[in-house]
Amino acid sequence: MSSTKAAVTPAKTPTPSPKGSGPRMAQQDERSFGIIAERLALPVVFVAIIVVFSVLRPEQFASWSNVSNILGSQAVLFVLALAALMPSITGDFDLSLGGVMGLTAVVVGNLNTQSGMNIWLAALIGVAVALLAGIVNGFFVVTCDTNPLITTLGMGTVLTGLIYYVAGSKTIVGIDPELTRWTFTAKLFDVPFEFWYGVILMMVIWWVTSYHPLGLRALFVGQSRDVARLSGIRVSRIRFGGYVLGGFIAGIAGLLFLGTTGSADPTASGPYLLPAYAAVFLGATSIKPGRFNALGTGLAVYFLATGTTGLQILGAQNYVQQLFYGAALVLAVVLSRQIRRNR
Amino acid sequence: MRFGLFHALDDVDFTVHPGEIVALLGENGCGKSTLVKVLAGVNVPEPGGTLRLSGEEISLPLAPGQFRELGLSFVHQDLGLARTLTVVENLMIADADASSDRRMISWRKETARVRTVLQGYGVDVDPLLPINELPPVGQALVAIVRAAEDLRRYRESGRVRQSILFLDEPTVFLPESEVEFLFELVRTIVRDGASVVFISHDLDAVRRLCDRAVVLHDGVLAGEARLDEVTDEQLIEMIVGKATGLVGATYRREDGASSADLPVVAEVHGLSGGRVEEADLVLHGGEIVGVAGLLGSGAEELPYLCFGAHRSTAGTMTVDGRTLKLPRLTAGEAVQSRIALVPADRRRDGIAASLSVGENATILVNDKYTRMGGVQFKKLRRRMGELLEKYDVRPRSSSALLGRLSGGNQQKVVLAKWMEIEPHLLLLHEPTQGVDVAARASIYRHVRAATDDGMATLWVSSDFEELAAVCDRVLVMADGRLRTELSGDEVTEDRISTAVYQYSTNAASVLAEVPGA
Numbered sequence: 023m024s025s026t027k028a029a030v031t032p033a034k035t036p037t038p039s040p041k042g043s044g045p046r047m048a049q050q051d052e053r054s055f056g057i058i059a060e061r062l063a064l065p066v067v068f069v070a071i072i073v074v075f076s077v078l079r080p081e082q083f084a085s086w087s088n089v090s091n092i093l094g095s096q097a098v099l100f101v102l103a104l105a106a107l108m109p110s111i112t113g114d115f116d117l118s119l120g121g122v123m124g125l126t127a128v129v130v131g132n133l134n135t136q137s138g139m140n141i142w143l144a145a146l147i148g149v150a151v152a153l154l155a156g157i158v159n160g161f162f163v164v165t166c167d168t169n170p171l172i173t174t175l176g177m178g179t180v181l182t183g184l185i186y187y188v189a190g191s192k193t194i195v196g197i198d199p200e201l202t203r204w205t206f207t208a209k210l211f212d213v214p215f216e217f218w219y220g221v222i223l224m225m226v227i228w229w230v231t232s233y234h235p236l237g238l239r240a241l242f243v244g245q246s247r248d249v250a251r252l253s254g255i256r257v258s259r260i261r262f263g264g265y266v267l268g269g270f271i272a273g274i275a276g277l278l279f280l281g282t283t284g285s286a287d288p289t290a291s292g293p294y295l296l297p298a299y300a301a302v303f304l305g306a307t308s309i310k311p312g313r314f315n316a317l318g319t320g321l322a323v324y325f326l327a328t329g330t331t332g333l334q335i336l337g338a339q340n341y342v343q344q345l346f347y348g349a350a351l352v353l354a355v356v357l358s359r360q361i362r363r364n365r
Numbered sequence: 366m367r368f369g370l371f372h373a374l375d376d377v378d379f380t381v382h383p384g385e386i387v388a389l390l391g392e393n394g395c396g397k398s399t400l401v402k403v404l405a406g407v408n409v410p411e412p413g414g415t416l417r418l419s420g421e422e423i424s425l426p427l428a429p430g431q432f433r434e435l436g437l438s439f440v441h442q443d444l445g446l447a448r449t450l451t452v453v454e455n456l457m458i459a460d461a462d463a464s465s466d467r468r469m470i471s472w473r474k475e476t477a478r479v480r481t482v483l484q485g486y487g488v489d490v491d492p493l494l495p496i497n498e499l500p501p502v503g504q505a506l507v508a509i510v511r512a513a514e515d516l517r518r519y520r521e522s523g524r525v526r527q528s529i530l531f532l533d534e535p536t537v538f539l540p541e542s543e544v545e546f547l548f549e550l551v552r553t554i555v556r557d558g559a560s561v562v563f564i565s566h567d568l569d570a571v572r573r574l575c576d577r578a579v580v581l582h583d584g585v586l587a588g589e590a591r592l593d594e595v596t597d598e599q600l601i602e603m604i605v606g607k608a609t610g611l612v613g614a615t616y617r618r619e620d621g622a623s624s625a626d627l628p629v630v631a632e633v634h635g636l637s638g639g640r641v642e643e644a645d646l647v648l649h650g651g652e653i654v655g656v657a658g659l660l661g662s663g664a665e666e667l668p669y670l671c672f673g674a675h676r677s678t679a680g681t682m683t684v685d686g687r688t689l690k691l692p693r694l695t696a697g698e699a700v701q702s703r704i705a706l707v708p709a710d711r712r713r714d715g716i717a718a719s720l721s722v723g724e725n726a727t728i729l730v731n732d733k734y735t736r737m738g739g740v741q742f743k744k745l746r747r748r749m750g751e752l753l754e755k756y757d758v759r760p761r762s763s764s765a766l767l768g769r770l771s772g773g774n775q776q777k778v779v780l781a782k783w784m785e786i787e788p789h790l791l792l793l794h795e796p797t798q799g800v801d802v803a804a805r806a807s808i809y810r811h812v813r814a815a816t817d818d819g820m821a822t823l824w825v826s827s828d829f830e831e832l833a834a835v836c837d838r839v840l841v842m843a844d845g846r847l848r849t850e851l852s853g854d855e856v857t858e859d860r861i862s863t864a865v866y867q868y869s870t871n872a873a874s875v876l877a878e879v880p881g882a
Contacts (some may be wrong), residue, residue: 134546245717249714249715249717
């Protein structure tokens with residue numbers, strides 16, 4: 023009894039007949055309901071906590087001044103999270119972005135106060151330094167083909183050292199108030215300008231990643247690097263671009279940081295990185311589940327900020343912020359892993 | 366031994382005597398690898414399969430590692446060594462006694478022990494070197510020693526009735542001059558009391574090493590012979606089988622006219638890289654050209670070299686009048702020159718599983734659907750609708766994640782994606798691997814239709830039946846070189862198989878005759 027060739031190799035045996043597509047379509051519908059639920063989970067929980075806090079503390083929480091305060095005070099984190107989003111989209115990691123932000127702040131502060139340089143010229147140089155840091159990261163990780171986690175962790179430590187060197191281990195004070203005016207004091211709809219800068223940046227990133235061919239190519243690089251390479255996409259160039267843009271945006275975050283506080287504390291930028299990544303990962307579980315996306319990231323930043331502010335208004339201690347951000351990061355990573363597995 | 370596994374293997378029954386080296390021969394897909402995988406416990410056979418070893422019924426599937434208790438041991442083609450660890454560490458891993466031993470490891474003693482073991486087998490490698498610093502033959506020797514040691518331990522424990530070492534194509538990636546070291550080791554192992562089953566395509570190697578050959582064809586035993594009583598021609602006939610007549614439909618060019626009348630679309634000159642040496646190709650528009658070769662012949666590297674996905678060392682390619690220097694070709698330039706590549710490893714290289722069908726299918730052309738920089742998704746969706754219909758992708762949903770589709774539908778999407786650039790040259794590597802019968806037919810049809818419209822197609826496959834069904838011409842590659850060309854009536858499964866085996870054997874013996882090679 024000779025069996026046919028098709029039966030010899032299990033891989034070539036026919037799959038269940040097209041009749042199977044009936045129930046499969048039904049499954050697809052369920053899926054799409056599931057996808058909508060996933061998409062809206064974070065916004066719904068966000069609204070829920072707003073309602074809960076508003077009911078519990080109507081006077082303090084549900085006031086416009088509180089809203090304006092949350093939106094304005096978290097703008098630095100908002101922009102830094104968008105910086106962290108850049109390498110994430112292309113499937114990379116940059117743990118030095120907190121350092122890039124801090125370095126920009128102290129460089130601008132130092133130039134402005136010690137050398138008496140015009141604040142806008144100093145800001146330009148500061149952003150150039152951030153851009154350079156992004157290029158160095160891109161060179162070490164992409165061109166030299168190293169593990170991004172380890173390399174940027176090392177780079178972050180180098181940058182922290184540079185921050186202390188430039189700042190002379192002291193907080194730099196006496197920054198030109200013009201910078202503060204254009205970031206924190208001036209308001210539109212009673213919300214500081216810096217929040218709106220973040221919104222503009224978020225919308226630009228959203229548009230490019232969703233509607234421009236470059237964004238779609240970056241998406242391929244992030245999700246299936248080998249496929250992207252064999253589709254003629256310049257993978258290295260796009261990854262490099264992710265690092266450079268990440269550095270650039272972290273530099274802008276540095277300027278906002280300097281303007282918000284009016285001073286440059288060399289130790290202050292460190293704790294920003296983890297919440298930024300928490301927002302990026304949490305953002306990837308909503309709006310476009312399974313993908314790093316700008317709207318989700320923005321939403322997650324303010325979800326986290328609202329949660330911690332609300333808890334603090336309820337009387338929680340400061341450490342609740344650490345608990346909340348840390349737990350959110352772990353939860354977000356578990357959730358996005360789950361989303362991937364379900365597909 | 367007696368194996369009766371349904372489908373892939375049907376009542377395969379053969380004997381291995383103690384101290385014997387038996388060759389297991391057969392074409393790709395004949396069931397050799399299934400046999401090995403079932404015995405190694407990698408493959409779970411369909412229910413109903415039975416296995417008898419030395420008369421004793423063994424229940425299937427085997428648990429991982431159970432093969433050791435049965436007195437079997439395997440060296441797979443990838444050798445299964447930890448490449449960055451040293452020889453000593455690799456030889457310790459297999460030693461079950463060592464891992465259950467709670468005492469501290471004495472590295473000095475271990476090294477000395479391994480050195481003695483290696484000497485006992487006549488293998489001269491430094492036990493302290495990491496595997497990846499050994500030459501290929503050294504790596505193979507270490508893998509074989511490890512397997513042989515496994516067998517020896519089980520023999521000495523007295524728990525097994527047989528001890529058989531399976532070598533799965535261990536010589537493919539070795540230089541001809543060094544294969545003899547490996548054979549010498551195998552003979553040593555046999556002298557120590559084990560038997561060896563040597564799986565190979567290389568008849569020359571088989572003749573030098575083995576006593577007897579067992580041939581599988583389509584999952585059944587096609588023949589058995591002592592090697593000193595059989596000619597190469599008889600062996601090849603057993604491997605290839607009697608002419609099976611017309612199998613299925615043909616997708617070849619109808620008119621049968623010589624390809625010389627067709628316009629030349631792509632020309633490759635002096636391509637070298639990887640195992641390929643100085644390959645010249647002339648590909649005509651309207652013609653599907655197959656490349657057949659055994660694993661390691663270089664055939665499987667041709668599409669990637671021509672696409673710039675693997676670096677070549679020399680050669681030029683002219684596509685549609687543009688000459689490209691192959692060593693500097695990048696995948697991006699290839700796409701711009703309208704060269705398409707459907708790779709064999711679909712999961713890794715072909716599809717972005719986490720992205721949608723639409724995103725995958727239009728990634729190469731979405732910049733043509735833009736207005737003021739933004740992609741016009743409405744237009745793109747309309748185009749996707751047409752593509753899904755044309756290639757019969759199920760379900761007809763461009764937003765479904767590509768990873769969730771069946772293998773056949775995934776491959777249709779990959780083909781559709783590449784057809785969108787209207788390629789001058791289409792490079793295919795095992796395009797129907799893991800693809801169901803209906804989808805295969807659809808892929809054949811679409812490639813033929815696009816080729817009829819003037820595209821040139823290079824089709825590399827280890828499925829000779831497929832090559833015979835679709836190709837107008839078939840080139841045979843052996844040992845890195847294009848050896849011969851079959852065209853017209855010569856393009857049959859049997860002729861391709863015969864040529865491949867004949868040239869592969871000749872190539873090996875030609876090399877062996879070169880002094881110092």
